[in-house]
Amino acid sequence: MAHPWRVIIIGDPDPALVFGEFMGVIKGSEHTVGTERRCLDRESYKSVSVRSQGTFYHKRDDIYDLFMAYTKLKRNLQDYDAADR
Amino acid sequence: MLFKMLAIHRTWQQYPDMGPKPRQVFITQSRVLATKVEEYFVKLMSSLDTAAYSPEELRGIGKDVEQDIEFVDQDDNEQWRSDLPGKFSELLDENFPLFITYDRVRISLSPKHPISPFYEQLCTMLQNDIGRGNRNDGFIIPETHVHGDEATSPTSPTFPRKSRLRAGSGTTSSSDYMQQFRRNFVSYGEFLASYWDHLPQALTRGLGERRWLIRGVL
Numbered sequence: 001m002a003h004p005w006r007v008i009i010i011g012d013p014d015p016a017l018v019f020g021e022f023m024g025v026i027k028g029s030e031h032t033v034g035t036e037r038r039c040l041d042r043e044s045y046k047s048v049s050v051r052s053q054g055t056f057y058h059k060r061d062d063i064y065d066l067f068m069a070y071t072k073l074k075r076n077l078q079d080y081d082a083a084d085r
Numbered sequence: 086m087l088f089k090m091l092a093i094h095r096t097w098q099q100y101p102d103m104g105p106k107p108r109q110v111f112i113t114q115s116r117v118l119a120t121k122v123e124e125y126f127v128k129l130m131s132s133l134d135t136a137a138y139s140p141e142e143l144r145g146i147g148k149d150v151e152q153d154i155e156f157v158d159q160d161d162n163e164q165w166r167s168d169l170p171g172k173f174s175e176l177l178d179e180n181f182p183l184f185i186t187y188d189r190v191r192i193s194l195s196p197k198h199p200i201s202p203f204y205e206q207l208c209t210m211l212q213n214d215i216g217r218g219n220r221n222d223g224f225i226i227p228e229t230h231v232h233g234d235e236a237t238s239p240t241s242p243t244f245p246r247k248s249r250l251r252a253g254s255g256t257t258s259s260s261d262y263m264q265q266f267r268r269n270f271v272s273y274g275e276f277l278a279s280y281w282d283h284l285p286q287a288l289t290r291g292l293g294e295r296r297w298l299i300r301g302v303l
Binding site: 012013015016018019038062065066069070073074075077078079080081082084 | 096104105269270271272273275276277279280281283284285288289290
């Protein structure tokens with residue numbers, strides 16, 4: 001079935017959407033509650049339903065690469081974000 | 086709230102590589118409450134720890150459980166938390182999680198010591214950091230109303246609370262630790278300013294082959 005609501009934007013990813021995806025889905029969704037490190041691993045992230053989190057559905061590997069780079073940088077700087085508290 | 090503190094502490098214990106020890110502080114007006122909550126916290130932590138004990142070790146524990154009942158009112162105990170350092174910045178990782186009262190400057194009735202030397206509470210510690218804290222010059226401490234939980238404060242007409250921390254007065258600087266703590270928080274603004282350009286550009290620049298398909302609901 002076609003998705004009548006689908007809008008496709010082509011261009012640079014919006015940093016706000018990317019940060020929102022880190023905080024809200026990878027680190028902050030209900031699926032992370034049972035995980036040991038309090039964030040989704042790559043496979044779990046890729047298997048999150050498109051209906052609930054569809055923003056980067058076709059780019060989840062890239063998003064996860066970005067997330068790994070972000071986490072590494074954050075650890076080096078000894079920073080913390082809202083989900084680490 | 087207690088369980089959240091417990092979970093954060095426990096997570097750090099299990100994964101110490103995740104970062105420095107989380108410095109959690111529980112603040113209340115009442116010494117009784119601070120003590121009770123700490124006791125409960127320690128009890129919960131030790132029961133989590135006993136899960137890893139062997140049967141022999143477990144047998145040993147039972148004998149130590151008996152406790153002395155204290156008939157001392159914590160509000161009258163001048164030594165209360167005198168194990169803590171005088172300054173907030175001198176607190177060590179071992180002092181955390183910290184259960185402490187907000188402000189209970191103790192005014193001793195003895196003329197020799199107008200102020201008890203033991204009031205190692207949060208305000209005093211912060212004040213000593215700021216450089217305003219002089220333990221001997223009485224209880225003239227800048228006043229600022231801070232919203233506290235008055236309901237938890239036992240009324241004590243003999244010992245009025247005189248201490249108020251001056252907050253945000255421009256000339257003062259809080260301890261290095263707190264500043265460090267605030268600096269290290271990644272908000273979205275911080276993410277955009279300090280992180281975004283350092284992430285792999287092949288991923289953040291959606292030009293050429295790498296085009297992004299972003300689906301959203303209108």
